[in-house]
Amino acid sequence: MAENNVVEEAKAAGKYEVVHAKSDVFYPEYERKSDLKHQTHYCPGCGHGVAHKLIAEAIEELGLQDDTILVSPVGCSVFAYYYFDVGNVQVAHGRAPAAATGLKRGCPDKIVVAYQGDGDLAAIGTAEIVHAANRGEKISVFFVNNAIYGMTGGQMAPTTLVGQRSTTSPWGRRPVNEGFPLHMAEMLASLEAPVYIERVALSDNKNIMKARRAVRKALELQRDGAGFTFVEILSPCPTIWGKDPVAARKWVAEKMIPNFPLNVFRDRKVEMLETSAPPHKTIQEVVEGERKAAREGMVPGRQHHFRDLGIKVAGFGGQGVLLLGQLLAEMGMREGLEVSWLPSYGPEMRSGSAHCHVCLSKERIGSPVLSRPDVLIAMNEMSLRKFAAQVAPGGTIIYAFDRLPDDITIPHAQVICIPASEIADKLGSAKVANMVIMGALLEETECLSAATADKVLEAKVKNPALLELDRKALDAGRVYIDHTVAIGALTQADGFAQ
Numbered sequence: 001m002a003e004n005n006v007v008e009e010a011k012a013a014g015k016y017e018v019v020h021a022k023s024d025v026f027y028p029e030y031e032r033k034s035d036l037k038h039q040t041h042y043c044p045g046c047g048h049g050v051a052h053k054l055i056a057e058a059i060e061e062l063g064l065q066d067d068t069i070l071v072s073p074v075g076c077s078v079f080a081y082y083y084f085d086v087g088n089v090q091v092a093h094g095r096a097p098a099a100a101t102g103l104k105r106g107c108p109d110k111i112v113v114a115y116q117g118d119g120d121l122a123a124i125g126t127a128e129i130v131h132a133a134n135r136g137e138k139i140s141v142f143f144v145n146n147a148i149y150g151m152t153g154g155q156m157a158p159t160t161l162v163g164q165r166s167t168t169s170p171w172g173r174r175p176v177n178e179g180f181p182l183h184m185a186e187m188l189a190s191l192e193a194p195v196y197i198e199r200v201a202l203s204d205n206k207n208i209m210k211a212r213r214a215v216r217k218a219l220e221l222q223r224d225g226a227g228f229t230f231v232e233i234l235s236p237c238p239t240i241w242g243k244d245p246v247a248a249r250k251w252v253a254e255k256m257i258p259n260f261p262l263n264v265f266r267d268r269k270v271e272m273l274e275t276s277a278p279p280h281k282t283i284q285e286v287v288e289g290e291r292k293a294a295r296e297g298m299v300p301g302r303q304h305h306f307r308d309l310g311i312k313v314a315g316f317g318g319q320g321v322l323l324l325g326q327l328l329a330e331m332g333m334r335e336g337l338e339v340s341w342l343p344s345y346g347p348e349m350r351s352g353s354a355h356c357h358v359c360l361s362k363e364r365i366g367s368p369v370l371s372r373p374d375v376l377i378a379m380n381e382m383s384l385r386k387f388a389a390q391v392a393p394g395g396t397i398i399y400a401f402d403r404l405p406d407d408i409t410i411p412h413a414q415v416i417c418i419p420a421s422e423i424a425d426k427l428g429s430a431k432v433a434n435m436v437i438m439g440a441l442l443e444e445t446e447c448l449s450a451a452t453a454d455k456v457l458e459a460k461v462k463n464p465a466l467l468e469l470d471r472k473a474l475d476a477g478r479v480y481i482d483h484t485v486a487i488g489a490l491t492q493a494d495g496f497a498q
């Protein structure tokens, strides 16, 4: 700070003009270490420092500081958020384009910048960058390619040159064993969506000035509403390369540029872009919309006789097991409860086993996993055998057949048997067996109201004939509990297993 005062005083006295100053987009002091507040953690001669400077100055020149969100990676530049005085999000290794996608879609008016190294972007994050580019996300990605993993001590990167030594290619990279270097700019330029892709190099002042223009252009394009912009920056890593800063820059010029030619690979006019872009909503709009829908669908003033109720629905895929759980959760929501729905199913769409956990609660739900459900709905024998023992003592089991298998007794829970498929079949479709069960559940436990069920079905089922059938099935389940179960269809006379 003392040094700054001297500079300020000298400037005020007109003694000299400062032409190189730290951009205001950098914090005046870096809080990373109490004793090193004036310097970054980068090694002398590292390209990250230069790349940071170019980005900060472009943000400043374009007046975008208050609107910029920087997504920093894992790698040497993991601490970028200590330096850039903008909105900052630091993300998991390789995930910057995915996080940036979410940020930009949630805040379309912001300038979202992903900053990544070559290990981060071209190894662990290859999928994220390719798909963000392919979707034409309106983000700017600055890709610092130093042909090595810097932070972790010099392992081979996808961009490591043929013959270049690294700790994991100690004899030099051999295409036959390690493959050829990935050319990310060229790869992304093979996609339709990106609007601007350029490769630049921090090898000498002339190229650094070109890099400055490229960085600025990418941000300008984003500011003007264009799509995906990408600048690959060939960058020195003197420490891992084992070179002094000058030799490292020379190496960028002599070794990297011939392997990674500098070029503008894509430069589209902004007017060409908006063809059939989907409508983007801000997070606020989405949340407001959800709230409005929830308010409209609310069933006011219902009292629930439980604090928490855990319902496990289990059966085969195709029996509507997961849907039944979803409907219950939706109904709980409309009755003002906290809810969760946790599905679990195998790879088969049909006939594989499937189950879901539904929690209904007056308080916030700690975990959506039910180890002791209060209610088990078993849509097949396998589910009954597998999950009956989990049901809490005094809980309820609704079994979708007219009686329990002979070899099963369930002393700790009330078991209700209801031949749901047969009832549904008589109504016209075995598919609505799950609705028969829902009707039985609501009638037996009174956990949620039949009126709410009706409202939810009306909102979800668009086909009028099917809606009618679902309503009949709900009713049939209710009637079965009221009449048939009461006169002896319960497998245990006292309502509990013998």
Ligand SMILES: Cc1ncc(C[n+]2csc(CCOP(=O)(O)OP(=O)(O)O)c2C)c(N)n1
Pocket (backbone or CB within 6 Å): 074, 075, 076, 077, 093, 116, 117, 118, 119, 120, 121, 124, 144, 146, 148, 149, 150, 151, 152, 157
């Ligand atoms: C999931 C996961 N895998 C591996 C690592 C270890 N790791 C940290 S940084 C890094 C590579 C960094 O290299 P690069 O992206 O080229 O950035 P540089 O450090 O050279 O700037 C790796 C592999 C990690 N942190 N997390």
Ligand code: SF4
Pocket (backbone or CB within 6 Å): 041, 042, 043, 045, 046, 047, 048, 076, 146, 150, 151, 236, 237, 238, 239, 240
């Ligand atoms: S190891 Fe390389 S990339 Fe990392 S800070 Fe040092 S010079 Fe920069």
